[in-house]
Amino acid sequence: MRPKKIPESTIKRLSIYLRELKSLSNEQIKFVSSQELSERLGFSAAQIRKDLSYFGQFGRVGVGYSVEELKDIIEGLLGVNRKAWKVAIVGAGKLGSALASYSGFSNRGFAIEACFDNDPKKVGTFLGSVKVENSDKIPTVLRKKEIKIGMIAVPKDYAQKVAQELLKGGVKSILNFAPVKISIGKSVHVRDVDLSTELEGLAFYLSRE
Amino acid sequence: MRPKKIPESTIKRLSIYLRELKSLSNEQIKFVSSQELSERLGFSAAQIRKDLSYFGQFGRVGVGYSVEELKDIIEGLLGVNRKAWKVAIVGAGKLGSALASYSGFSNRGFAIEACFDNDPKKVGTFLGSVKVENSDKIPTVLRKKEIKIGMIAVPKDYAQKVAQELLKGGVKSILNFAPVKISIGKSVHVRDVDLSTELEGLAFYLSRE
């Protein structure tokens, strides 16, 4: 089963399953069925089972899944069980600052290890515990610290250039908050989060009621 | 063609088309073909044409689409051409503040009109130009101001309660940044943005290289 193609949507859900399993673990719940997960998360039970089946057989017939075991398995799949992934943020504006101090990341296996801005007034200041460095240092700092994930939180006209610098620094994944498409070789995974696009999607439904 | 079911994914792309059309408009470009849009956005030309065809026939054979005209049409479809949609933010922490001052929203037809927090120390302070009010005022303020969109930027344990208050206030759409599933009647559209989930998705690919 392992070497089969895994839908992108399955990966996104894995992360949500993990989130819920951590809650269940906190609630001291030991076992959970796909049906129960379904009710808590709003995905169908069949989908949950199918998603998990891409990776192996983790359930116990008649019982369900061991919360702790499944949690560990998904953490392993996502690679968030070992040492925290190092992340760099480019852009120390409002959004960059909010990202830098967002506790959700450290709780989930990510550590902000570097931060950059091209504004001399911001260079040298601190975002949380990380000192802001000049953007021209991106490639060297990233290589030195072996950072593989970058977040882009700069105005849209700079985003493409920043992405190229991240690439030079050896980054393998980019979370892009700038409202533009990043064009970059497919050695790098790019995921876009455009907050206005999300709102516009909601507005579409609103405006036809 | 109008009363046919429109894929969710088409809606998301509409917003991205609009974003690009605004750029093209700034660049004084008058016409654009699906092929050109395809190259700029990374979706296939056929997909762009098909997406647009759900709503009507906007192109000119042999020429492409009028940038201004298509921009206006998509703005109309998304309902972002008329008076700005009013938005409320609940949670005046780091993320809430960043959202409140994010210029991307006002540029794209959304206006932050109310902001709430349950921390008395925050009530009365200003987020941008909006005064923070106590969360127990959510239903009344929202009804008075006729706000139909809410953003949840509170810790996860409060998110569900906040959603219910938003519902009482007559909200029709929610953009939820808290890392929990919101359970609410389907009279309300909920879209979740979990930043850690996005990062975990990237980590999945990283950890198998």
Added chain:
DNA sequence: TCTTGTGAAGTTATTCACAGCG
């Protein structure tokens, strides 16, 4: 020629439904 709009075909994702096992 170039380009749209669109049925048809192809692909991908989700749900069904049930065998098999505890």
Added chain:
DNA sequence: CGCTGTGAATAACTTCACAAGA
């Protein structure tokens, strides 16, 4: 019995490919 795991069926989405218009 209850529940998983999964092939088969269905649904959803994307791409193909081409007629027709400028």
